Amino acid sequence: MIVMAKNKNDQKRRIENVLSALKHDKLAIASLVFLVIIIALALLAPILPLDPNTTDVRNMFQPPSPEHWFGTDDIGRDYLSRVIYGGRVSLLVGFLAMITCVCVGVLVGTVSGYCGGWIDSILMRIVDIMSSIPWMVLVTVISLFLKRGLKSIIIVIGFFTWMEIARLVRAETLSLKEREYVMYAKFVGIPGYVIILKHIIPSVLPTIIIAASTGIANAIMTESSLSFLGLGIQQPMSSWGSLLQNAQSYMQNAIYMAILPGLLIVLTIFAFNKLGNLLRIFVEPRVMSGEKD
Amino acid sequence: MAKYIIKRILAAIPMVLIITVICFALMNLAPYDAIDAMTTPNMSPETVALIKAKYGYDQPVYIQYIRWLDGLINGNFGYSIVTHQSISADLAIRIPNTIKLILPAYLLAYVFAIILGLVAGSHKNKWADKLIDGLCSIGIALPTFWVSMLLMYFLGYKLNILPIVGMHTIGQENSLIDYFRHFLMPFIALFLSFLPDATRYVRSSTITQYSEDYVMVQQAFGASKAEIMFKHVCKNVLLPIITKLGMALPMLVTGAIITETIFGWPGVGPYFVKAIQGMDYPIVMVILVLSSTLVILGNLLSDILYCLTDPRIKDLG
Amino acid sequence: MDENKMTQTGERLLTVDNLKTTFMIHKTKVEAVRGASIHVDDGDILAVVGESGSGKSVLMKSIMGLLPENAQTTADSLVYMGRNLLELSADERRKMRGKEFAMIFQDPMTALNPLKKIGSHLTEVLMRYRKLNKKQAREEAIEALRKVGIPSPEKRLDQYPHEFSGGMRQRVLIAMALCCKPKLLIADEPTTALDVTIQAQILELLKQLRDEEKMSVVLITHDLGVVASLSNRISVMYGGLIMEEGLTDEIFYAPKHPYTRALLHAIPQPTTGVKERLEAIPGMAPSLTNPPAGCPFAERCKYACEKCESEIPAYRQYTKTQRAMCVFTEEELNAMDKEGKADGRTE
Numbered sequence: 001m002i003v004m005a006k007n008k009n010d011q012k013r014r015i016e017n018v019l020s021a022l023k024h025d026k027l028a029i030a031s032l033v034f035l036v037i038i039i040a041l042a043l044l045a046p047i048l049p050l051d052p053n054t055t056d057v058r059n060m061f062q063p064p065s066p067e068h069w070f071g072t073d074d075i076g077r078d079y080l081s082r083v084i085y086g087g088r089v090s091l092l093v094g095f096l097a098m099i100t101c102v103c104v105g106v107l108v109g110t111v112s113g114y115c116g117g118w119i120d121s122i123l124m125r126i127v128d129i130m131s132s133i134p135w136m137v138l139v140t141v142i143s144l145f146l147k148r149g150l151k152s153i154i155i156v157i158g159f160f161t162w163m164e165i166a167r168l169v170r171a172e173t174l175s176l177k178e179r180e181y182v183m184y185a186k187f188v189g190i191p192g193y194v195i196i197l198k199h200i201i202p203s204v205l206p207t208i209i210i211a212a213s214t215g216i217a218n219a220i221m222t223e224s225s226l227s228f229l230g231l232g233i234q235q236p237m238s239s240w241g242s243l244l245q246n247a248q249s250y251m252q253n254a255i256y257m258a259i260l261p262g263l264l265i266v267l268t269i270f271a272f273n274k275l276g277n278l279l280r281i282f283v284e285p286r287v288m289s290g291e292k293d
Numbered sequence: 294m295a296k297y298i299i300k301r302i303l304a305a306i307p308m309v310l311i312i313t314v315i316c317f318a319l320m321n322l323a324p325y326d327a328i329d330a331m332t333t334p335n336m337s338p339e340t341v342a343l344i345k346a347k348y349g350y351d352q353p354v355y356i357q358y359i360r361w362l363d364g365l366i367n368g369n370f371g372y373s374i375v376t377h378q379s380i381s382a383d384l385a386i387r388i389p390n391t392i393k394l395i396l397p398a399y400l401l402a403y404v405f406a407i408i409l410g411l412v413a414g415s416h417k418n419k420w421a422d423k424l425i426d427g428l429c430s431i432g433i434a435l436p437t438f439w440v441s442m443l444l445m446y447f448l449g450y451k452l453n454i455l456p457i458v459g460m461h462t463i464g465q466e467n468s469l470i471d472y473f474r475h476f477l478m479p480f481i482a483l484f485l486s487f488l489p490d491a492t493r494y495v496r497s498s499t500i501t502q503y504s505e506d507y508v509m510v511q512q513a514f515g516a517s518k519a520e521i522m523f524k525h526v527c528k529n530v531l532l533p534i535i536t537k538l539g540m541a542l543p544m545l546v547t548g549a550i551i552t553e554t555i556f557g558w559p560g561v562g563p564y565f566v567k568a569i570q571g572m573d574y575p576i577v578m579v580i581l582v583l584s585s586t587l588v589i590l591g592n593l594l595s596d597i598l599y600c601l602t603d604p605r606i607k608d609l610g
Numbered sequence: 611m612d613e614n615k616m617t618q619t620g621e622r623l624l625t626v627d628n629l630k631t632t633f634m635i636h637k638t639k640v641e642a643v644r645g646a647s648i649h650v651d652d653g654d655i656l657a658v659v660g661e662s663g664s665g666k667s668v669l670m671k672s673i674m675g676l677l678p679e680n681a682q683t684t685a686d687s688l689v690y691m692g693r694n695l696l697e698l699s700a701d702e703r704r705k706m707r708g709k710e711f712a713m714i715f716q717d718p719m720t721a722l723n724p725l726k727k728i729g730s731h732l733t734e735v736l737m738r739y740r741k742l743n744k745k746q747a748r749e750e751a752i753e754a755l756r757k758v759g760i761p762s763p764e765k766r767l768d769q770y771p772h773e774f775s776g777g778m779r780q781r782v783l784i785a786m787a788l789c790c791k792p793k794l795l796i797a798d799e800p801t802t803a804l805d806v807t808i809q810a811q812i813l814e815l816l817k818q819l820r821d822e823e824k825m826s827v828v829l830i831t832h833d834l835g836v837v838a839s840l841s842n843r844i845s846v847m848y849g850g851l852i853m854e855e856g857l858t859d860e861i862f863y864a865p866k867h868p869y870t871r872a873l874l875h876a877i878p879q880p881t882t883g884v885k886e887r888l889e890a891i892p893g894m895a896p897s898l899t900n901p902p903a904g905c906p907f908a909e910r911c912k913y914a915c916e917k918c919e920s921e922i923p924a925y926r927q928y929t930k931t932q933r934a935m936c937v938f939t940e941e942e943l944n945a946m947d948k949e950g951k952a953d954g955r956t957e
Contacts, residue, residue: 020636027427128308129308129311129312129315131588132308132312132585132588132589132592133312133581133584133585133588134543134547134584134585134588136547136550136551137547137550137565137580137581137584137585138581140550140565140566140569141319141569141577141581143569144569144572144574144577145319145322217434221434221436224436224438225436225437225438225551228436228438228551229551229554229566230570231569244438244439244442247442248442248555251442251445251446251450252446252450255446258439258442258443258446259443262436262439262442262443265434265436265439266431266434266435266436266439267434269433269434270430270431270434273430273433273434274430505720506715506717506720506721507720507721507722507723507724509676509715510715510721510722510783511723512676512704512707513674513676513707513708513712513713513715514707514708514712514734514735514738514786514787515704515705515706515707515708515709515735515738515739516734516738517701517704520734524734525723525726528723528725528726529723529724529725532725603725604724604725604770604772605724605770605772
């Protein structure tokens with residue numbers, strides 16, 4: 001089971017585990033570096049010398065060159081800037097959608113696990129039903145009802161991918177419920193929501209953190225797919241997915257328009273998944289030593 | 294065991310009903326419906342009322358629901374708002390096309406996944422495992438649509454060896470080779486999208502089995518590596534996979550929406566996407582109900598298969 | 611003394627001399643066994659006694675060749691029935707397992723493949739070593755189950771592990787071990803995971819099989835009480851080394867090593883007064899990654915002196931069959947007790 005670091009020594013050992021894992025895994029280091037760079041670029045974009053909007057039709061479809069590192073797009077805009085700004089949106093959506101997803105999932109999971117009884121049954125039924133609908137279908141259908149755009153896509157992804165987290169959190173809550181300190185708190189009369197906030201959630205935190213990092217990866221993937229179908233981010237905003245959708249029409253002239261944003265999606269998702277693995281090593285120390293000594 | 298199966302079937306039925314209720318409710322909440330498609334603002338209220346009555350829209354909601362449900366059960370899925378064509382007729386053509394694409398890709402992916410997963414799991418942390426797991430990590434980060442686009446570009450345009458759209462070239466509907474040439478790229482895209490996850494699953498299952506005590510006991514009694522792999526671990530890994538295949542049922546209808554759309558493959562995918570883009574609610578809802586029901590049925594099938602094959606559960610009742 | 615404990619032919623089956631096993635875990639060296647020596651003669655029931663972490667399981671697995679790849683074993687001598695195990699290839703060693711010697715383990719609940727019938731567990735071993743066809747193997751398997759006391763073996767053969775209780779599963783494992791009539795059975799805490807009443811039955815079964823099948827047994831345990839009625843010889847292990855070995859009577863009535871003595875004191879007696887404290891051995895097992903330079907028990911030993919902590923003591927042979935690894939002789943220990951020179955570490 002996942003437990004929080006017990007004391008200073010334990011924490012030190014976990015950090016050592018992570019560092020050791022990092023040392024052996026060059027890809028992991030590269031991934032972390034990549035994430036730092038890309039998040040920094042996304043955050044700093046407004047103050048960088050980027051210009052995603054100026055059109056220059058004389059210079060359209062320029063392949064990558066020293067003036068335009070990523071070339072230009074179909075109406076002459078600097079593609080590097082467009083990709084970076086697109087990344088801003090993709091990462092923002094990924095992050096916010098993940099937060100929504102985690103909040104809903106933790107809420108449902110803890111309440112369901114802690115209260116038990118008919119609340120649990122109903123909530124789990126809801127989870128089952130929502131899980132019964134293939135997400136692609138569900139998400140596209142719901143997007144029919146919401147005005148397309150940034151807010152909608154965050155809501156759509158966030159409110160329809162929380163089921164897995166809810167199940168995980170519920171399972172942990174169920175076992176934590178039986179711990180003595182929780183039973184004591186209950187006995188002494190501390191209200192349920194306080195127990196959940198102060199005792200259960202901190203213990204479930206490691207699970208949540210790991211789920212969050214893979215959650216961002218999934219959210220970015222989902223957003224890209226939806227935007228690619230035209231159901232997500234709408235003009236004038238663009239994300240990597242919508243850039244790819246646009247690039248589809250121009251593949252023959254400018255394949256780099258399709259390759260570059262896609263490559264960034266792959267690298268970002270890969271990096272977040274690697275991050276998730278590292279976090280898993282941090283919170284589950286037993287995963288490292290495999291042997292019983 | 295029969296009791297358990299019946300119990301599960303009985304539990305699945307209310308779920309399906311709830312899904313139909315939700316879908317019907319969503320359909321009615323939509324700001325645009327079938328009547329709007331058939332009437333114009335110029336028509337007088339009486340005409341509109343007549344049309345409504347003709348198609349049963351003047352009835353109370355629950356009767357409409359029952360009639361709709363009745364239609365669904367009997368295979369009458371209603372009509373498209375946009376094309377006015379029978380949805381069941383459309384689906385009767387489209388679903389087989391989708392299955393023709395997905396089934397081979399899915400099966401082949403699982404065959405490869407089993408082989409790769411077993412190899413990776415039995416050589417944990419050695420180079421074979423690191424390679425396979427590494428490729429899987431990259432694989433799950435690849436968006437299917439991107440892979441499709443790249444395939445289209447390189448194989449279709451640059452090298453010009455494969456056609457990039459559709460299922461047949463006009464006039465060559467009977468040619469198997471032509472079909473195959475159209476089939477290859479979407480097939481590869483789907484295969485590559487199914488493979489990494491499945492391989493990871495098999496690998497993880499294999500690693501778990503190898504760490505079980507019974508493996509060491511077998512070693513203690515002289516079993517060779519091959520014997521342990523083929524007589525013990527394989528079985529224990531394959532069994533859950535076979536049951537997991539039940540979950541593939543919904544995939545046969547909605548597993549390739551994006552890929553089919555990109556390649557213009559005439560399956561459920563483009564049909565569904567067009568319906569979404571055109572706000573063609575009846576189609577959307579039918580597919581929603583259909584796919585959800587298949588998920589529930591798939592779960593049921595998995596459970597039943599598990600029940601039939603795992604000796605520990607057979608006895609439970 | 612029970613006549614059954616007398617040796618049969620008395621010839622030496624297994625010689626282990628100065629065996630060391632080290633694991634490499636993420637660049638850390640873990641010394642699980644640091645130079646243990648034991649021997650088993652035909653007809654012996656040798657009990658290897660020690661606490662968790664003493665290295666007794668690893669020692670046995672080293673002999674069997676059942677260690678993972680990151681383990682390395684060296685020994686001055688590792689000979690079984692005249693064959694030098696160290697010179698054999700991995701494949702040759704594998705073919706000895708189950709046939710020349712067999713091992714059963716602590717947890718019967720997870721030791722069998724849940725998806726395979728009991729019968730196939732047995733027939734696999736039989737067909738592997740005895741060149742029987744399916745039908746013959748089945749007959750033998752039924753016979754083996756009968757020998758270990760499982761009723762209706764013909765029916766039981768086609769059942770799955772989950773249909774057996776813990777004790778029954780352990781019997782099945784013993785039956786598997788018997789299949790090919792090995793001369794040596796190594797039982798690694800075979801009863802620790804079972805109920806007390808079942809424990810007695812299994813141990814009784816082992817004794818019975820030793821007599822009927824002419825099989826010698828190495829019984830690993832941390833429970834001295836189990837040992838008393840069953841074994842004829844005892845080796846006491848601690849910190850990867852054998853502290854003392856001897857005949858059961860010698861160990862129980864005249865222990866020479868402080869650790870052995872402490873273990874015996876720690877056994878609760880029916881005569882222990884209600885208000886008397888149980889004597890525990892204070893402290894914890896020594897580190898396996900950074901083993902102490904001297905006697906591993908020195909840290910917890912109430913007689914320990916500086917010499918104890920500086921180097922590993924040599925064995926002192928007391929009788930033909932008994933020796934102990936301690937700086938002090940028995941007389942010296944008794945004298946220290948009398949004078950109360952013991953520094954009161956156990957208290």
